[in-house]
Amino acid sequence: MPSAVEMIGIEKRFPRVVANHDVNFSVEEGEIHALVGENGAGKSTLMKVLYGLYAPDGGTVRVFGKEMREFSPAAAIAAGIGMVHQHFMLVPTLTVAENVMLGMEPRRGPFFARGRAETEVGALSEKYGLRVDPGARIEELSVGLEQRVEILKVLARGARILILDEPTAVLTPQEVEDLYATLRSLKAQGKTVIFITHKLKEVRAITDRLTVLRRGATVGTVASAETSQEQIAEMMVGRPVSLRVEKTAAMPTAPVLEVRHLCAEKLNDVTLEVRAGEILGIAGVEGNGQSELLECLSGLREAESGEVVLGGEDLSAAGPPAWFRAGLAVIPEDRLKRGLVGDYSVADNLVLGRHRLPRYTSTGFVRAGARDADAEELIRRFDVRPPEKSVEARSLSGGNQQKVIIARELSRVPRFLLAAHPTRGVDIGAIEFIHKAIVAERDRGVGVLLVSAELSEVMALSDRIAVMYGGRIVGVVSAASADEKSLGLLMAGGKAAS
Amino acid sequence: MNLKSLWPSLLSRVLPPVLAVACAVVLGMLIVLALRLNPFAVASEVFTTASMPPVGLRDDVGYVLAYATPLIFSGLAVAVAFRAGLFNIGGMGQIMIGSLCCGLVGWKLAALPMLLLIPAAIAVAAAGGALWGAIAGALKAWRGSHEVIITIMLNFVAVALTDWLANGPWKDPHGMAAQLPAIAPHARLARLGTYPVAAEGTPPSLGLPIPGYVPVNLALPIALLLAAAVWVWLWRTTAGYEHRAVGHNPEASRAAGISVKRVTLRAMALSGALAGISASDLVLGYKHTFRQDDAMGYAGQAFVGIAVSLMGQNHPVGIVFAALLFGALQHTGVLLKTIPKDLILILQAAVILFVICGNEIFRRLLARRVRPA
Ligand SMILES: Nc1ncnc2c1ncn2[C@@H]1O[C@H](COP(=O)(O)OP(=O)(O)OP(=O)(O)O)[C@@H](O)[C@H]1O
Ligand SMILES: [Mg+2]
Numbered sequence: 001m002p003s004a005v006e007m008i009g010i011e012k013r014f015p016r017v018v019a020n021h022d023v024n025f026s027v028e029e030g031e032i033h034a035l036v037g038e039n040g041a042g043k044s045t046l047m048k049v050l051y052g053l054y055a056p057d058g059g060t061v062r063v064f065g066k067e068m069r070e071f072s073p074a075a076a077i078a079a080g081i082g083m084v085h086q087h088f089m090l091v092p093t094l095t096v097a098e099n100v101m102l103g104m105e106p107r108r109g110p111f112f113a114r115g116r117a118e119t120e121v122g123a124l125s126e127k128y129g130l131r132v133d134p135g136a137r138i139e140e141l142s143v144g145l146e147q148r149v150e151i152l153k154v155l156a157r158g159a160r161i162l163i164l165d166e167p168t169a170v171l172t173p174q175e176v177e178d179l180y181a182t183l184r185s186l187k188a189q190g191k192t193v194i195f196i197t198h199k200l201k202e203v204r205a206i207t208d209r210l211t212v213l214r215r216g217a218t219v220g221t222v223a224s225a226e227t228s229q230e231q232i233a234e235m236m237v238g239r240p241v242s243l244r245v246e247k248t249a250a251m252p253t254a255p256v257l258e259v260r261h262l263c264a265e266k267l268n269d270v271t272l273e274v275r276a277g278e279i280l281g282i283a284g285v286e287g288n289g290q291s292e293l294l295e296c297l298s299g300l301r302e303a304e305s306g307e308v309v310l311g312g313e314d315l316s317a318a319g320p321p322a323w324f325r326a327g328l329a330v331i332p333e334d335r336l337k338r339g340l341v342g343d344y345s346v347a348d349n350l351v352l353g354r355h356r357l358p359r360y361t362s363t364g365f366v367r368a369g370a371r372d373a374d375a376e377e378l379i380r381r382f383d384v385r386p387p388e389k390s391v392e393a394r395s396l397s398g399g400n401q402q403k404v405i406i407a408r409e410l411s412r413v414p415r416f417l418l419a420a421h422p423t424r425g426v427d428i429g430a431i432e433f434i435h436k437a438i439v440a441e442r443d444r445g446v447g448v449l450l451v452s453a454e455l456s457e458v459m460a461l462s463d464r465i466a467v468m469y470g471g472r473i474v475g476v477v478s479a480a481s482a483d484e485k486s487l488g489l490l491m492a493g494g495k496a497a498s
Numbered sequence: 499m500n501l502k503s504l505w506p507s508l509l510s511r512v513l514p515p516v517l518a519v520a521c522a523v524v525l526g527m528l529i530v531l532a533l534r535l536n537p538f539a540v541a542s543e544v545f546t547t548a549s550m551p552p553v554g555l556r557d558d559v560g561y562v563l564a565y566a567t568p569l570i571f572s573g574l575a576v577a578v579a580f581r582a583g584l585f586n587i588g589g590m591g592q593i594m595i596g597s598l599c600c601g602l603v604g605w606k607l608a609a610l611p612m613l614l615l616i617p618a619a620i621a622v623a624a625a626g627g628a629l630w631g632a633i634a635g636a637l638k639a640w641r642g643s644h645e646v647i648i649t650i651m652l653n654f655v656a657v658a659l660t661d662w663l664a665n666g667p668w669k670d671p672h673g674m675a676a677q678l679p680a681i682a683p684h685a686r687l688a689r690l691g692t693y694p695v696a697a698e699g700t701p702p703s704l705g706l707p708i709p710g711y712v713p714v715n716l717a718l719p720i721a722l723l724l725a726a727a728v729w730v731w732l733w734r735t736t737a738g739y740e741h742r743a744v745g746h747n748p749e750a751s752r753a754a755g756i757s758v759k760r761v762t763l764r765a766m767a768l769s770g771a772l773a774g775i776s777a778s779d780l781v782l783g784y785k786h787t788f789r790q791d792d793a794m795g796y797a798g799q800a801f802v803g804i805a806v807s808l809m810g811q812n813h814p815v816g817i818v819f820a821a822l823l824f825g826a827l828q829h830t831g832v833l834l835k836t837i838p839k840d841l842i843l844i845l846q847a848a849v850i851l852f853v854i855c856g857n858e859i860f861r862r863l864l865a866r867r868v869r870p871a
Binding site: 298300319320321323324330332337338339340341342343344348352353355356360361364365366 | 734735736737739740742743746747749750751752753754755756757
């Protein structure tokens with residue numbers, strides 16, 4: 001029996017980078033196969049070649065033994081391949097059934113047969129255990145449910161091979177569990193699943209085999225269960241990686257940030273304090289006011305009442321410039337929305353927000369020399385790949401975009417660092433690097449407020465942990481005494497056991 | 499950046515507009531064929547008319563430049579707004595206000611010497627246009643009103659306002675139409691061409707081998723200088739950096755501490771100023787007064803400026819070339835005899851359509867390559 005997918009000697013070059021070089025990748029029918037590797041290793045590119053979004057510059061692709069001659073999504077779909085992109089492509093105002101059937105709607109005469117569409121989608125979701133109401137509008141759904149709709153869309157088009165690009169990066173822990181259940185049921189029904197991830201724990205939990213890419217080339221394919229996290233990490237990075245955050249005890253001094261009785265949209269009397277030289281982690285299920293808190297603490301949202309004091313200055317009604325002057329640095333929640341100008345070069349992005357400093361401007365003109373010299377230095381220090389200051393930020397892989405933001409923000413030399421999901425979508429080597437950088441800031445005397453969807457990250461990095469629920473802080477515990485169970489209870493709205 | 503990597507990006511920018519023009523020309527030929535005429539005969543007829551003695555092609559070159567001048571101003575105006583993510587279709591109103599201001603200064607401040615009067619007239623024209631643009635900018639920034647709607651409505655307001663002023667308080671007592679008294683003779687911008695005999699009352703001229711009756715004047719070099727200035731401002735200054743950042747991603751710009759409101763206001767004011775300076779061509783270089791009906795006809799060309807900016811990819815260099823192309827098209831329209839002049843409008847529209855679609859089609863053609871079996 002031929003393999004489901006065989007990619008041999010794949011070559012894909014972009015103007016300044018070789019994204020895939022002589023890559024060999026094969027997946028057997030009915031397996032769940034992970035594709036792992038550092039940021040920019042070429043995972044997404046390889047999958048886009050398989051899905052026909054890019055034509056390779058060399059190499060052969062076979063699907064169920066048949067060689068692909070034309071590279072277009074239409075040809076890939078015809079060959080039984082479906083892809084769920086990281087950024088969903090759904091029409092928010094249409095219903096689930098309408099989205100799933102888009103372009104292949106059942107008709108009665110010239111009209112759309114809504115009833116039949118909903119029955120069909122209902123049957124499909126039943127069959128694969130992807131529960132979702134076919135009549136619901138997309139805009140009413142959570143991210144996890146939207147993802148289900150995307151998977152249904154792919155299945156409705158008869159896919160036998162599903163590609164998922166970082167499907168878990170945007171999900172809450174419960175949604176991740178549901179997704180795994182779905183993947184297992186797909187496998188049980190004979191589907192083949194390829195999925196890209198940076199979370200090594202989950203790789204071992206649900207995949208059969210995994211393939212590691214490094215710098216555009218294949219390192220090898222191994223059986224997931226027989227390989228330890230440390231071994232996988234070493235294959236990815238090429239050196240041993242420490243998976244634990246190594247830090248000394250915090251030595252906090254005076255408070256840097258004081259929030260007292262803050263009320264704003266979704267925020268209900270929040271009081272907290274971040275001291276210089278400590279990391280305060282915010283744990284909580286997404287949607288409990290974290291986003292609004294982040295906005296209030298960076299000048300993007302005005303407080304309705306209460307005080308927000310940074311370095312002795314009340315900033316509850318101040319905009320971003322005043323916050324930055326008072327010593328803020330931000331790693332924002334959404335990179336491409338708030339953190340980067342995608343069409344600008346890496347060098348231009350590295351000065352964004354600091355472009356008015358005398359170092360970067362004189363008599364109104366941009367000092368290109370200083371900008372480029374500093375860009376090269378930061379690219380080297382933060383290991384941004386490819387090491388090119390003139391490429392568009394948009395074309396960088398997700399993890400490298402994150403490194404650009406962190407490089408820029410840390411070079412502000414802040415006194416308060418607001419870090420939202422600092423390692424979302426970032427590879428294991430870079431996670432280690434970013435964690436070290438944040439701890440180093442703390443040791444320099446910076447107050448750090450960390451918000452992360454991953455409880456394990458909050459627990460590993462923080463010195464104290466505040467739990468948010470329903471727009472308020474429901475408890476603050478020291479990280480040393482915190483355990484997953486009691487935090488989980490608080491996050492779900494239970495009372496602290498004291 | 500080295501030359502080798504510059505090539506593909508330059509090619510991908512220049513090729514689509516060139517292909518678009520080629521496609522439009524083919525379409526034009528098909529239309530002429532459909533009229534049962536021979537396209538080559540029409541072309542040669544246009545050329546014969548154009549190169550008729552005694553001046554040959556020299557006045558045609560002049561006319562093309564004369565038509566291109568206002569298109570450079572209005573093209574730049576559209577591009578500057580566009581680079582900040584704004585769509586200024588109020589060029590017409592901004593030119594009306596700028597021209598009125600220009601005519602007013604040239605008339606009322608006649609006591610000033612030339613070297614003060616001309617810059618003052620241009621500066622006040624710019625200020626008038628800037629004010630008219632800034633109204634839309636301020637409403638957008640602080641009230642969230644859409645600039646497209648506001649600038650369209652301001653066009654009507656400008657026409658009504660100038661009509662009233664040129665008919666009432668400031669009307670030329672000797673003029674028949676709604677117009678201001680003429681500007682001082684020394685406020686006139688020199689024509690580029692040569693007069694056969696320098697009679698009394700002819701404007702100053704530069705003596706280039708273009709007949710003096712062609713209205714191309716010093717406003718053309720002003721327009722070219724402004725194109726260069728716009729380029730420097732957008733890509734070399736810190737303000738230009740903020741301007742383009744807001745155009746690409748206002749959310750990220752705001753989060754980085756850039757005042758999006760201020761950039762919006764400034765963008766619309768600058769855009770309006772560029773349109774307003776067009777008055778140097780109309781009032782100082784061509785008509786030597788503000789006359790309502792002339793100004794409306796002239797300012798109406800601001801809409802072609804949108805197409806010029808689009809075709810020039812919102813880049814000053816591209817805009818200069820696109821303005822020359824559209825200027826040539828407009829002049830060709832004057833030369834057509836056997837076929838309707840509407841053909842020129844059709845061609846202009848075709849160029850625009852092909853430019854808009856061409857970029858996308860070209861990109862897809864490059865992306866989808868079928869590998870040989
Ligand atoms: N459209 C593009 N144009 C230019 N370069 C690109 C483009 N897409 C990807 N690249 C480059 O190709 C390389 C591989 O990128 P790819 O997105 O495949 O990485 P990845 O393994 O998916 O990384 P991540 O885990 O961060 O998503 C990177 O260096 C990236 O900058
Ligand atoms: Mg990727």
